[in-house]
Every structure is written in C-alpha cells, then in structure tokens.
Amino acid sequence: MQSSIMSVWVVLALVAQDRLAGGREHKSYDYTKYHTMDEISAWMNQIERDNPDVVSSMMYGQTYEKRNITLLKIGFNSTTPKKAVWMDCGIHAREWIAPAFCQHFVKEILGSYKSDSKVNTLFKNLDFYITPVLNMDGYIYSWIDNTTRLWRKSRSPGAENCTCFGTDLNRNFYANWGMVGISRDCCSEIYNGPTALSEPEAKAVTEFLGANQNQMLCYLTIHSYGQLILVPYGHPNISAPNYDELMEVGLAAAKVIKAVHGKSYKVGSSPDVLYPNSGSSRDFARLIGIPYSFTFELRDEGQTGFILPEDQIQPTCQEAYQGAMSIINYVHDKNFKSAAITVTATLWTTLIALWISSTSVL
Amino acid sequence: MEVFWLLLSLSLLELSAALPGSHSTRRPTDPAPLQSQTQTMATGDLVPTHFPARRAAQVALHHLNTHHGSPFRVFGLQQVHTATAEDQVVGTAGRKYSLDFSVTDYGSSVCFRSMTNEGSVLRCSAEVLFPRTETHTHTPPEVHLRCEDLTHISSSPEELAFYQKHTAPHSAISAHDLPDSQGNISQDMQPFWHLARVAASFIMLRESSENTEYNMAQVANLTQQETSEKQLMLKYHVLLHDIVSQEIIHWKLLCSWSPEGGVSVLETEWLPKCPHDTGPPTAN
Numbered sequence: 001m002q003s004s005i006m007s008v009w010v011v012l013a014l015v016a017q018d019r020l021a022g023g024r025e026h027k028s029y030d031y032t033k034y035h036t037m038d039e040i041s042a043w044m045n046q047i048e049r050d051n052p053d054v055v056s057s058m059m060y061g062q063t064y065e066k067r068n069i070t071l072l073k074i075g076f077n078s079t080t081p082k083k084a085v086w087m088d089c090g091i092h093a094r095e096w097i098a099p100a101f102c103q104h105f106v107k108e109i110l111g112s113y114k115s116d117s118k119v120n121t122l123f124k125n126l127d128f129y130i131t132p133v134l135n136m137d138g139y140i141y142s143w144i145d146n147t148t149r150l151w152r153k154s155r156s157p158g159a160e161n162c163t164c165f166g167t168d169l170n171r172n173f174y175a176n177w178g179m180v181g182i183s184r185d186c187c188s189e190i191y192n193g194p195t196a197l198s199e200p201e202a203k204a205v206t207e208f209l210g211a212n213q214n215q216m217l218c219y220l221t222i223h224s225y226g227q228l229i230l231v232p233y234g235h236p237n238i239s240a241p242n243y244d245e246l247m248e249v250g251l252a253a254a255k256v257i258k259a260v261h262g263k264s265y266k267v268g269s270s271p272d273v274l275y276p277n278s279g280s281s282r283d284f285a286r287l288i289g290i291p292y293s294f295t296f297e298l299r300d301e302g303q304t305g306f307i308l309p310e311d312q313i314q315p316t317c318q319e320a321y322q323g324a325m326s327i328i329n330y331v332h333d334k335n336f337k338s339a340a341i342t343v344t345a346t347l348w349t350t351l352i353a354l355w356i357s358s359t360s361v362l
Numbered sequence: 363m364e365v366f367w368l369l370l371s372l373s374l375l376e377l378s379a380a381l382p383g384s385h386s387t388r389r390p391t392d393p394a395p396l397q398s399q400t401q402t403m404a405t406g407d408l409v410p411t412h413f414p415a416r417r418a419a420q421v422a423l424h425h426l427n428t429h430h431g432s433p434f435r436v437f438g439l440q441q442v443h444t445a446t447a448e449d450q451v452v453g454t455a456g457r458k459y460s461l462d463f464s465v466t467d468y469g470s471s472v473c474f475r476s477m478t479n480e481g482s483v484l485r486c487s488a489e490v491l492f493p494r495t496e497t498h499t500h501t502p503p504e505v506h507l508r509c510e511d512l513t514h515i516s517s518s519p520e521e522l523a524f525y526q527k528h529t530a531p532h533s534a535i536s537a538h539d540l541p542d543s544q545g546n547i548s549q550d551m552q553p554f555w556h557l558a559r560v561a562a563s564f565i566m567l568r569e570s571s572e573n574t575e576y577n578m579a580q581v582a583n584l585t586q587q588e589t590s591e592k593q594l595m596l597k598y599h600v601l602l603h604d605i606v607s608q609e610i611i612h613w614k615l616l617c618s619w620s621p622e623g624g625v626s627v628l629e630t631e632w633l634p635k636c637p638h639d640t641g642p643p644t645a646n
Contacts (some may be wrong), residue, residue, distance in 0.1 A: 189608035266411040302577035310544030
C-alpha cells in the first residue's frame, strides 16, 4: 500500500517537474503576438514534444552568427520517401508577420489533422518542412531596439572597404544571380552579396532543397508587405514553363483569401506586379524543378507596412492559411489519385470482368 | 448488353470528371503580361494590378493627401480601375499616366484597431506626369486630380476638438516610435500619426518617380513647436520606405495644420543613412 502511494507521489512530482521544465504552459502560447527568437525556439521544442508521432525537428545549417537553422518536419511517418511541401518564413528580418504566420500554420495543421480528413490525407501523402525563422541573426537584431526594428538583411559583415553589414538573402541565391533588381553597394538593402550563396543561410536552403528536390512538390516563401502572390521568375524576360498554371493556382488562392476578410491579393510575376529581381529563393526553387513555387507578401498595403499591428496578426494568418492550403491541396490532388478514381477503377474492372465472363458464356 | 454499354459510358464520364486537370480550362482573370517586356515601361493600356499603374496612383494619392489630408483624414489606394500611359512630347516632356481609381479614407476610423472597418470610398481620376529632364536632377511629378464628393469634406467635430485641445496654451506634445515595434499606437496618438503621414506626403510626392514607390514606415519622434499663430506646429522625424530600393529613408520635417488651412510643410531635411550617402534614392 505504502509503495503504491509512493509511486503515485513520484509520478505526480515528475509530471509537475515536466510541466515546470517546459517553461510557460504551452497551451497559453499566444499566436496573436509577435515572439522573440528565444520564444519561437522554445515553442518549436514544445511542438515537437507534444506531437512526437507527427513532428520532428531538423537542423540543416547555421547562420553567420553560428545559430542552428531548424525546421519542423510534419506528417505521418513512412518507411518510403514521401513527397513534400516546403515553407520558410522570415528571410527578411523586419517582416515579423511572416514568422507569425509559420507558427499559425503549424498550429492549424496540428490542430486539425485528426479531425479534418483533407488535412489527414495531406499528412499521409506529404511531409511539411517548415522553417519559422530563416534569417535568425537578422530577426534577433530587429528585436534589439527601435533603431534596429527595420533591419532587412543578414548580419554578415561587409567585405573590405565596407562599413555596412548584411546581404539581402533573397538576392543571394544561385538563380540569375546579379542580373537585375540588385545593388553592388554593400550598404544597400538589396545588396546581393559578394558572390552567389555567400550567405550560409541561403546555402543551407539550397543544400536542403537540392538534396530533396525529387520529393519537393511545392515551395512557399513568406514575406511582407504588399498583399501579393508572386510567381517565378524575377527576370522580366524569362518565364516559367508552367506560368499559366501557376497564375491559375495563384488566382484561385487570392480568391479564397478574399473570401476570408475581404482583402485583395494581387497575383503575378514579380516584374509585373512588384519589381524585377534576381537571386530569389522562389526562383531558385523553380529553376531546380520544384514545379509550384510562390512568394506570399502578406498584409498590409503600406498603411503600417512592416510594423503590422498585433491585432492584425490573426486575421492576416487566417486568410494566408486559406491561400496556402488552396495551393497545397491543388498540388496534392494533382499528384495523388483521388478516392473517386479508385472507385471508378474498381467499377471498370468489375464491368470488364463481367463482360469477359458473359461473352465467354455466349 | 445495352445495360453494359450504358454503365460503361457512365463510368467513363465519372472517370474523366475525377481526373485532376481535366476541368474546363478557366482563363486567368489577369491577362498574361508581355513576357518580352524589356526595360522600357509599358505604354497604352496598363494592367491595373501591375506596378506601373499602382505607382502612378500612389503619386496621385500623395497629391490628394497634401491637399485634403488632416489628423483625421488620410487616403489610401483601394483599387486602380483603369490606367493608360503615353509619352508626352508637347509641353513638359515625360511619361503621362491617366488613371481611374478608388481611394479609401483610413484616418476616419474611430477605432484604429479595426483596419477592416475602412472609411468611405471615393472614386477619383488623375493625370500624373513624370517629367523627363536633360540633366540627371530629379523633377517632381505633376498631378491633376479630380475626386467625387471632395467638396463635401469638412472638418469633423473630432478634428475641431483635437485642434482646440492642442493649440491651447502650454500644450507641448511629444512622442516617439509611432507605431512601436509591435505595431501599436495609442488612440491619443493616432491623429499625430495620421498628420505625419499627410506631412510625409509632401516629401513622398516631391521625391517620387516611375522607379520609386513610397510609404511611411514609422514616426521616429515628434515634438510640438511653440507658435504665435493659431496653428498646430510639429517637428517630425519620419522613416519612409521605398518599395523599389527597399531603403528606409529618414526625413525631418516641420509642419503646421489648422482645420481651415489644412496641412503645410515648412521645412524638410534629409538625414543620410551611411557616411558616404550623397542623396536620397530618387529617379535612377
């Protein structure tokens, strides 16, 4: 009797210690507030601990300041390689709504895969690779004080003769690098780096996508602001072979976004709708053959710009979630036979079998 | 046997409907842009959602705000309906945009927090001329603008109360970081933020070209100035964002406002970012 009471106490003590060790009670994680990098890292650990059968984390590179770049891999386990969807947020440090969206997206899919059959099917057939903050150094820097809030680039030091820091990670990829929409002035916000892939953050994404390019069906990169869905390529004279399809998919996503809170997202290639650019991650993804590659530019259209009020985090994430899911579902349905086809195929087989047997009888 | 063929054709129909990609091809509502476009800007009919029309519309909006903006009235672009561009050779040489667009007043929202609750929508048309000069000095664009219902705009009671309060003796407002890093602005400070946006419109209008797209990113600080006139006079340090270069450009300005007189900008001063900066990023 005494030993069983003791074991009950031991269990209770362990549970209490586990709760305390996990820090803030995770159920109260506030998805309607902006979070520091430390809070986001702790949240990632908690998400992995709470969902061990569908979530695992992977470190796939290091930032300039030697931080581990980590993603969450989400989906049902499988012995065979699965197709995948990539999402990264926070390539540009000041676009705080983007990491907020990645966190919201993770929360939504984990909260619905058991009850929503569509999400359940996605978990079965796909893996999600989600990087909540890619440019960790820049993001942390933008949190220091009011003078750093609008930092954009990485935090690597400039080459010799340069007093300024940072390279624009979204101009640093090996995709028409240096051709258009960049600056060779290392103090510029669109400085594309001394060479392509000079930045370890861009290298990390490049290596991961390269190693998994046969699995990767869809590449989504999240930015702000502007309320845009951008399709490749950033160069005005080059267009993706599936441009028409990408536009259709993008326009369909914009339509579902509008249905949520009435916000209009414009869809088009970057040179049409925003400006020409080169060396972007979206272009790199499309160039290595990932067929569906989109940039999301979230709210707003300039009234508050990068410093989007916290009370707009939730509505922005809600509409962007529908937009992203619209694209992901399209990509999934195109690659995986639907239930209707399976039923029809069975009917076909049965009919043919009947016909064969009936003719043989005759 | 006939039953068999009936079932066969039915299943064929079902099969084709279930195949992805076999839906009737919908034309994108956005017409396919000219993929052979080079550096020259588009001429003729412009796609309303593409950047040339939008940048020109933003310039018209800056103009609108300089004339009709106030602490309780700031216009933002809602939508461009139609736009055309052409080279103008008679008179001032340059590129002329003709625009038909709608604007919304987001300064009138009583509650800043619900940005979805936007104010009234006005229909406007404008011609925006970006002059082309022989030298490489920048010349501000010229705007001719007409909006419906503008004549009906008058000072609201809120505006008058705000004016009375802050032109009273010993009013000495000062503030910094509007919004703060989390995007928050207290209700008391919203009119000062709107006023900054209107005053910044004078600078953004002057500095605009076909290769810029300006918004105000943040108010770094503001300080009320003493004045013998019955004006609200403020010194601002504002941060502008140019979408095209992605630069944050610092400007100091001195502005005055009264309900009858509207907003005037008396002084502006550009603050360099890096030691070797020689000037603001205007037309390249």
